[in-house]
Amino acid sequence: MEPILSVQNLNKYYGDQVGCKNMNMTLYPGEVVGVVGESGSGKTTFINSISGNLNPDSGKILINKDNEIINFLEISESLKRLLIRTELAFVHQNPRDGLRLDISAGGNISERLMSIGHRNYGNIRQTIFKWLDKVEIDKSRVDDFPRTFSGGMLQRLQIAKNLVTSPKIIFMDEPTGGLDVSVQAKILDLLRKLVRELNLSVVIVSHDLAVIRLLADKIIVMKNGEAVESGLCDQVLDDPQHSYTQLLVSSVLQV
Amino acid sequence: MIELNNITKKFTLHNQGRTNISVFKNLNLKINPGEIVALTGPSGVGKSSILKMIYGNYVFQSGEIKINNYKIDYKYPRNIIELRKNTIGYVSQFLRVIPRVPTIEIVMEPLLEINFDQEEVRERAEKILLDLNIDKNLWNLSPLTFSGGEQQRVNVARGLIRNYQCLLLDEPTASLDNVNKDIVLNLINEKKDKGSSIIGIFHDESSRKYLNAREIDIAKISHGN
Numbered sequence: 001m002e003p004i005l006s007v008q009n010l011n012k013y014y015g016d017q018v019g020c021k022n023m024n025m026t027l028y029p030g031e032v033v034g035v036v037g038e039s040g041s042g043k044t045t046f047i048n049s050i051s052g053n054l055n056p057d058s059g060k061i062l063i064n065k066d067n068e069i070i071n072f073l074e075i076s077e078s079l080k081r082l083l084i085r086t087e088l089a090f091v092h093q094n095p096r097d098g099l100r101l102d103i104s105a106g107g108n109i110s111e112r113l114m115s116i117g118h119r120n121y122g123n124i125r126q127t128i129f130k131w132l133d134k135v136e137i138d139k140s141r142v143d144d145f146p147r148t149f150s151g152g153m154l155q156r157l158q159i160a161k162n163l164v165t166s167p168k169i170i171f172m173d174e175p176t177g178g179l180d181v182s183v184q185a186k187i188l189d190l191l192r193k194l195v196r197e198l199n200l201s202v203v204i205v206s207h208d209l210a211v212i213r214l215l216a217d218k219i220i221v222m223k224n225g226e227a228v229e230s231g232l233c234d235q236v237l238d239d240p241q242h243s244y245t246q247l248l249v250s251s252v253l254q255v
Numbered sequence: 256m257i258e259l260n261n262i263t264k265k266f267t268l269h270n271q272g273r274t275n276i277s278v279f280k281n282l283n284l285k286i287n288p289g290e291i292v293a294l295t296g297p298s299g300v301g302k303s304s305i306l307k308m309i310y311g312n313y314v315f316q317s318g319e320i321k322i323n324n325y326k327i328d329y330k331y332p333r334n335i336i337e338l339r340k341n342t343i344g345y346v347s348q349f350l351r352v353i354p355r356v357p358t359i360e361i362v363m364e365p366l367l368e369i370n371f372d373q374e375e376v377r378e379r380a381e382k383i384l385l386d387l388n389i390d391k392n393l394w395n396l397s398p399l400t401f402s403g404g405e406q407q408r409v410n411v412a413r414g415l416i417r418n419y420q421c422l423l424l425d426e427p428t429a430s431l432d433n434v435n436k437d438i439v440l441n442l443i444n445e446k447k448d449k450g451s452s453i454i455g456i457f458h459d460e461s462s463r464k465y466l467n468a469r470e471i472d473i474a475k476i477s478h479g480n
Contacts, residue, residue, distance in 0.1 A: 028333060185354040192353065196367060214353050218332050232332035238312045243269030250270070 002064055004029050004201045005050070005169055010059030012049045018225035019045035023059070025203070025220060025230075027169070032195060032202040034216030034233060036209060036248070042225035043205045044173055050203070051171040052084045063087065063169070085115055089162035093174035095154035098161065099146050105132070105157055106142040112165045131160040135190060152183035156190065163194065172204040176211060188214055209252055213237055221245045257309060257421050257452050259284040262318035264304060278304055279477040282318070286452040288420070291443070293468035294456050300473045302456045306423045309454070310345050311335035322421055340368050344419035346427045350398060350406045358401075359384070359394040362412045369417070383412045386442065388435055403430040408439070415442050422446055424455030428462055440465050 005027040012019035020042035027033055035043045048054040050061055052072070061072035065087055072080070092098040099108050106128045110118075118124055132139055135156035146154055155175065162170065175191070176184040192215060195202060206212050212219060213233065220230040221244065229242040240246045262282040268274045278301045286292045294302040307313040309320055311327055320327040322338055329335070339345075344365070352361050362380040370376050384394060387408040393401065398409045407430050414422070424443065428436040440462055447453055447466075457463050463470055 026333075031333075031336070182355070185356075188353045189356050213351070217336050231329055232311055232335050234310075234312045235314060235329050235332070235335075238307065239266075239314050241267075241314060246268065247270050 001028055002067075003027055003062075004064045005203075006060075006062045006064075007050050008060040008062070010046070010049060010056050010061070012045055012054060012056045018042070019054075020049065020222070020225045023049075023220075023227060025050075027201050027203060029168070029201055030195065030199045031218065032204060032216045034212035034219045035203065035205045035222060036207065036212055036219060037222035038207065038248075041222040043207075043222055045225070046222065047171050047173055047203055047205050051088060051090050052080060053090065065168075082116075085112055086165055087168050089165075089167040089170045091155075091158055091162055091170065091172040091175050093177040095146075095151070095158040098158040099154065101145065101147050103145070104143045105137070105146055105149070108146065108157060108161045109164050112161065116165060127164060131164050134163075134194070135160045136186075150183075151179055152186065155179060155183075155187055159187075159190070159194075163198070163200075166198070168201060170200055170202045172202060174206055175204065176208070177206070184211070191215060209237060209249065221248065256288055256321075256323055257284070257286040257454060258319075258321040259305070259309070260319050260321075262308065262315050262320065264301070264308060264313065264315045279315075282477045284454075284471065284476075286421075286454050288450045288452050289447055291447050291453040291455065291466045291468040293463045293466070293470045294454065294473055295463075295470050296473040296475075301477065302473055303425055305473070306345070306425055306454065306456070309421075310343060310423055311339070342419060343421045343423065344414045344417060345423045346410055346414035346425060348407075348425050348429065350410050352398065354399055355397050357395045358389070358398045358409055361398065361409060362416055365413055366416050379416055380412070383416050383442075387412055387438060404432065404435065407431060408435060411439050411442070415446065418446065418449055418451070420451060422451050422453045422455075424453065424457075426456050426458055429458055436462065437465075 003026040007023060007025040010023040011021050023046055025033060035046060037043050049056040063070045063072050109128045109131055110124045113124055113127060128142060129139055132142060137153055137156055146157060149157060176187050194200060204215060216233040219233040219236045220227050223244050229236055229240065229245045236245060237249055240249050259282055263280050264278040266276040294305060296302060304313055308315050314329045322342055325338060327335060359380055362384060363376045366376045366379060389405060389408055398406050411427050428439050431439060443466060
């Protein structure tokens with residue numbers, strides 16, 4: 001099996017400040033990679049740099065699309081935008097950043113479909129209902145505005161909106177960050193099921209090691225813009241080798 | 256087949272004065288297909304550490320671990336992920352699951368990795384839950400509120416729903432009454448008869464005898480301290 005996404009020696013600076021430095025990652029189909037670290041460690045800069053939200057200064061991002069390797073940083077802007085709409089998806093911490101609040105729930109889901117050329121109203125409506133069902137939002141809410149939704153529903157709507165075009169690679173920045181714990185559990189369960197059913201590959205940023213432990217196969221631990229340790233998620237959390245990872249793991253409160 | 260050759264394992268605690276704790280030196284072990292090996296020795300001697308090294312959770316500093324000739328190397332996590340998906344099952348002492356997920360789905364999950372027929376997988380999960388005396392009324396509830404013995408049986412169900420070639424069992428019967436303990440031991444024996452290589456920690460001698468396990472006293476074969 002070949003990696004679906006491979007990041008090599010990626011660097012992003014803000015002036016002379018390091019955003020993230022010398023980052024490497026391989027992501028295989030069906031795999032979840034967690035990125036952890038304290039605030040300011042460069043997690044969000046990293047995920048934004050590999051998903052097309054930020055332009056990194058140097059490095060390589062290789063995306064495997066139907067066995068063709070695409071050099072993401074060297075393709076045209078229009079091809080890049082097409083890839084972002086079809087192969088990639090980005091789930092924001094705050095669903096309000098990823099949704100349009102002034103159009104209906106159904107309209108939010110159909111937007112990506114229409115942007116890649118779907119026009120048949122009946123088919124689009126069917127797809128919307130299928131996705132509302134998958135993310136457990138009642139069909140009767142299809143024409144309601146997102147502003148009438150709870151935080152957990154908004155996050156599920158954002159996930160539906162992103163997955164409707166069957167992207168292969170999903171980026172998530174603290175997807176359960178603003179949610180209370182009972183809603184967080186539901187979202188985690190949903191994400192795990194979707195990863196398995198759709199063979200999604202996911203890069204997820206979180207400061208919550210428990211969330212990463214439950215979702216991720218592999219982990220990257222960041223500090224000051226660099227990866228200090230990476231590997232199998234269980235191994236890095238159970239037998240961390242780097243002093244910073246040891247500190248991070250031993251600082252988690254036990255419930 | 257599980258093989259450990261000349262394993263050295265130590266922990267370095269960087270934030271606690273760089274303390275070095277040596278666990279194993281020159282540890283050798285081999286578990287053949289259709290065999291059960293029981294690790295014995297006082298607590299803290301490293302019995303669970305051996306299971307965790309085989310499962311890829313713990314790093315070792317030198318030597319090699321082979322599962323059916325595939326090497327366990329923490330530098331290649333993808334290989335360990337594949338081995339876990341296809342070859343190695345692990346029943347830990349503790350149940351670690353997403354809150355609010357029903358028991359039946361937790362038990363189905365490992366089998367859904369390789370079998371996509373939801374109905375067939377559900378039937379298999381129901382069967383093993385019945386075998387393990389988990390009340391039907393509990394199947395649609397999260398196991399996090401269950402008793403210790405029930406949680407342990409859910410863990411066992413999850414580990415034994417598939418026929419892994421290698422099975423790692425960390426005290427799978429520790430909090431069970433005698434009736435349920437015998438049920439679990441019989442399930443383990445079935446896996447052995449199907450040719451699994453099984454290594455485990457069983458706190459009571461009667462279980463080890465019942466399983467006809469080859470006992471290995473870790474304190475005698477490694478020289479960590």
